[in-house]
Structure formats: C-alpha cells, structure tokens
Amino acid sequence: MIDVNKALELIEKNGTFLTAVQEMALPQALGFVLAEDIISTLDMPPFRQSAMDGYALRIGKNNSYSVIGEIKAGDNKNLSLKMGEAVRIFTGAPVPDSADTVIMQEKIIQDQGYISVEGSIEADLNIRPKGEQIHRGEIALKKGTTLKGAHIGYLASLGFTTVKVHLKPSVALVITGNELVPLGQLLPQGKIYESNGAMLTAVLTELGYKNVSSVSVKDELENTKGALLNAMETHDIVLVTGGISVGDYDYVGKALKAIKVEKVFYKVKQKPGKPLYFGKKESTSIFALPGNPAAALSCFYIYVFPLLKQIEGASVTQLERITMPIIKDYIPKGNQPQFLKARVLADGVEILSGQSSAMLRSFGVANALVFLPENTGQITQGEPVKVILTP
C-alpha cells in the first residue's frame, strides 16, 4: 500500500504519452491545450492609443489651445501639432506623434475653435503607449496553457486565427457489476441502476473530454478480459469501475494480469478508494476505480484528472488547491488520510454530511474536497484545512 503523494508521483512518471497536435481555428480551440508558445506578431496596442474622449495637445505656454482637427477611433491620421495646438480625439483613436498628452473632455472649456484647460497640464495623460500590453516578438501565451474564454479573446486581439493544440485524450469506461441494471429497465430485487457510466461520461463532458465510450460487463473473467483488451487497444485512458476488491467475483485484477497490463500500483492508503489500481500497456493508461459512485468520483478528481491534463500537454495538471478555515468542528472517522466532500462558502469550508462512498447525493452540493492527512484529530472551527476545488 502506497500513500497519496507516491501514487500521484507514479502516475505522473508513467503517463509519458502525449496526444497528437493539430492546428485548429481559434474559436474551436477553447478548452484545448496549446502545443507551442504563441509569439506576438504585433505590438498591442499597435499605436499610441487614446484612453479617453477628449483633446490631444502639444503643450504650449498657456492654457489656451487652437483646435486644428479631429481623430476618431479607427482613423489613420497623424496630424502634426505645433506648440499650443490641439486635436479633438476619441477613445481608441491614434494619438499623433507630436501630441504630448490627452485631456479628458470634462476638463476643458470650448470657445470658437479654441479650448481652454482647467488646472495644470501634465504630459502623457490618458495615453496607452504602443506595446503597453505586449511587444512584437514577446511570448503571448506559453505552450501548455489550457485555453479559456479570456485567452481566446486575447489571441483574437493579437490577430491569431488558428493555434496548434493537443487533441483531447479518448477515454473508455468499463463498468463492472452483476448488480447493475441499465437505465430505463425495471429494477429487480437485489439490483441497482448503473450510474457510474452516466456520471463519469457527464463529468468528462463537463471538463471538455467528449471522446468517451462506455461498456458494461458482467462479473465473469472472459467477458472482463475481452472488454478491457478492446478498451485498451482503442483508447488513451481506460477507467474501470468496480471488481477490483478482494471478493471472489472481482475479476478485474485477474483480467488485467491475463491481458498483460503492467501494474504500476494497487491500493492507496486513503479513504475513500483504498483499492485504487493504476497500470499501463504501451501508450494506454488504466485506472480501476471503486464501484461506489462517490468514491469513484473522488478518485477521478484526484488521480485521473491530472493524467488527462498531462497527456494533453497541460502545464497545470491538478485541480486548484487552496487553504481555508473550517466553519464547523469536525471529528474525522478513522486515522487514514481522507478526502471529504465539502462546500466552500464565503467564510470557510464546510465538510458535508453523507460521506459514505456510495453517497453521490452530497457530491451534488459539494464544490470541493477537503484533504485530511493521516492521524488528523478533531479539527476546531477556524482551523485551516487543505481544499481541492472541484468543478
């Protein structure tokens, strides 16, 4: 049995495969990971830009300026100002090279082709210097960036129409358990509805992984072998649920051995998800997750998510981790390191009731997991705990 950090380390070390690179139109690249540094081909802004509606002026000897013209946003005019001259100018318009400053219109008085400025005049007011945001030749975004909406806007502002990104890994779900009945059928006594497939597909979709297939297999060796082999051969990552414990009808471990998957680790000192398995065969990685939905989802966020990000080339692979005070005393059950469903609120984090590994209900309310290290005793209100933000 290894500990949580060792498991994460082994996953990182073994997940060396990288998905293919493709050039993609900018809007489609949302959520994908940049496969190269993006070098700006522009200064941004590309010219000295007025940040206000007002007057650009070349500072003279007194407060009265002769207005010699007008420059709107989008104009290509470079009027030449003499000392004591001004031009009417608008937000976003190019400031003439000969102008020293821009005075906002609220601060001037107009009078028949002349303006007078209230108060003293300083140079370089309300002007965004050329290249203030980025200079041509500088790195705009680094390789490994997962593209968010703001990045798409930023790249558009720099004139990029396509970018090279890594494709999303494909994921196969292999759902095991004789007790599982497909949705839409009647529920016989002793059975439950299959929900891991629906849950993991939805969570993967939510995170942008849409290339997901799902298959259910009975607790039987040959079927399990066949399903796993097929999944391994056609996908980048395989997630199995259930069948990995010590029960007589847990065939996943035997099947993985039989199809020659290399075991990287089995069992992690943690709650939930002690019997977590991670292995690989050629470029495909495989996790055997717990059969209980909530335990499976915890393990997905902690262990599977970082590998997905890693093999698509992301430089940040973990979910956001923060420290927050706990808002209510909490007495952990047991001494194992544990991941607890939690809710981040305005003034701290609440550990939710209903922590049983079978209880998916509280995951609906949760927006975080709290990690408690081994042998954590009672935690008192206000004490800081480690929080992992979940989608």
Add this chain to the structure above:
Amino acid sequence: MIDVNKALELIEKNGTFLTAVQEMALPQALGFVLAEDIISTLDMPPFRQSAMDGYALRIGKNNSYSVIGEIKAGDNKNLSLKMGEAVRIFTGAPVPDSADTVIMQEKIIQDQGYISVEGSIEADLNIRPKGEQIHRGEIALKKGTTLKGAHIGYLASLGFTTVKVHLKPSVALVITGNELVPLGQLLPQGKIYESNGAMLTAVLTELGYKNVSSVSVKDELENTKGALLNAMETHDIVLVTGGISVGDYDYVGKALKAIKVEKVFYKVKQKPGKPLYFGKKESTSIFALPGNPAAALSCFYIYVFPLLKQIEGASVTQLERITMPIIKDYIPKGNQPQFLKARVLADGVEILSGQSSAMLRSFGVANALVFLPENTGQITQGEPVKVILTP
C-alpha cells in the same frame, strides 16, 4: 450614478422573464437548470446492502457459525438464517432480513463449512440500510439546480431517464467600433483586431450558452439602430460592446432611445465599467458593456452572468464568492469601488499587475476578481479581501 449593489438589485428585479421548459434525456441535461423538483421513486439503496465482502450472520451464542449459502451482488435471494448461521456475502449484495450484521472476511477463520469470528460481534456492521441515501417520495434535487456531472450520476442511480429543464437563453452580441478589423484581415494603421466578439462567444460557450450570434456595426446611428432592433427582437439577452460613452461617435445610447428600449440604469460607481448600461424591452434584456475587452469581461461576470442564470431559473445565480487573505501589500489606485483581476493561490489571493481595462492578458492568468469597496486604503499582506471566483 448608482452603486454596484443597486445595479445588481435592479437587474434581478427587472429580469422576470423565464426561458421555456423542455423534457430532456438525462445525459443531454448536463449544465441545464431543473424546472421542477425531482422526487425519488425509489429507496436508495433499494434494499439492505452489504458494504463489504464477508459474511452476513444471525448472531448466535458463540463465535462459530455454520455457512448455509452465498449471496453475490445482483442476486435476488433472501435466505432465512437461524441463530448461529451465516452466509457468504459480497459488496453490494442484499443482506437477508434475518441477518443481524456483516463481518468483513479479513476478520474470520474458515473451517469446513464453518467460520469463526475473531473478537466480539456487534450488530449492524457493514450494512447500508435501505433508503440510507434517500427514501421514496423525498426530494432528490430541487427545482433551480444547475445540473453538474455528479447530479447526472445521482439521477441515473435513482432511475431517471429524462428531466424537465429550462432552455438556455439565446444571446446576441452587437460589437461597435470603427477601429475594429475582423480577424484574418491585414491590420491598417490606427485599427485593432475585433476581439470582444470572439471573447464573449468563447466565455459564453465555456459556461454552456451556445446559442450566441454576433454582429459588428460601424459607429453610425442608423446601422446601430437596425442591428440593435434585430438583436432585441430575436434573442433573450443582447450584449453591446463599446459606443456607450460620452464621445460624439457613441451612438448606442441614442439608438437605444430611438428603438424605445426602457433604460433601467446607466453608469455604475465602479472601476472598470463605469458607463455600464442596462435596459429592457418586452422580454429581452440588454447590457451595453465597455468597449475595452477586460472591462467588458469583468462586467460580464459581475452583471450578465447572474441574469443568464436567473432567466434559466437557477436558484444560485452569482459566481462563488469567498474571503481570502491577500498575499502581497496592495495600494488601490483611486477611491472608487473596484474589481481587480486576481489569482487565487494555495495560501491567499494575489492582485495581478496589468489592471488596465484594455488588458485582456492578465485575465488569462486570473481565476478570480477581488472586489474593493469605495475608499479602500492600502491593504496589508494577510488582510482578508472579497474574492469572486471566475471560470
């Protein structure tokens, strides 16, 4: 000029329209808002369920039990145990009514049809009671819940194949500015690439709003009127960027008046986004956002996002707000209430450099906005600030 809270209040009060309701297959409902309470038609688990691989037994007088059978997960067996009898049982299997407890297999010794149990035997161990997670007739999820991946799994576990949800609002973008050049063209002197359309489309897509159209208009009254009227007539929410300031070529205000949009407010005491406009006509709401991309995006998260959630019936409409210590001293520029691009880190929040309203670059790094109320003086490292988590 009104303050931030008044603006939010006016938006909430005026956004009374609700989008249509549709019954949707469960996997497709991801990200949509429930239009009705979901009442469970099952007890979950539907039977007393073993939480372990081991032996179910009816407690007898000594520690030796006769094994009379086996129950696997998925079996429909209700064996009748006499005192001193046990059955082999597996995780997820139904525990017989006559069994008092389940002992995990690690704690027993097998001997030719008999088992003996190490240590004392307690009742009700390792059994998930029927209905532990939810009882038939109880509310599983409330109307107004935005369905996450975990909710989809939870509803699947309860046997739901469809749910009634609100449709996503449609959004029209109207992008104004003579200085803007479409992506893919050469950039003439004095112009910049249009990026608000790409940015807002991407941010809306990221949040699940895919019914987005975008049109660019020149700074000219008739065009602006036409584009706004068309957008208002065919969409639930219209977002205009630029053209709402006091410049001579800012036609949005005049156009809105001309097409009889009812102004709810114009100008909010804040930085960035002072000239924010909100209005409505029949069931359509309209925001005029700043032309500067970063200012437009701040206003989107603070003001537009809650209205999108509200009109699709969500009970939680705001982005998550938390309190965190600041990790570095910060001296605010000016006394206005301000929203600053920030990054939440493990031990606190960092206010990013590059706060200019034109600078989209820092929004790529940001995962939060810090709100500073009016007249905030210098903030010292470790002082708590209000943080709004952004996608």
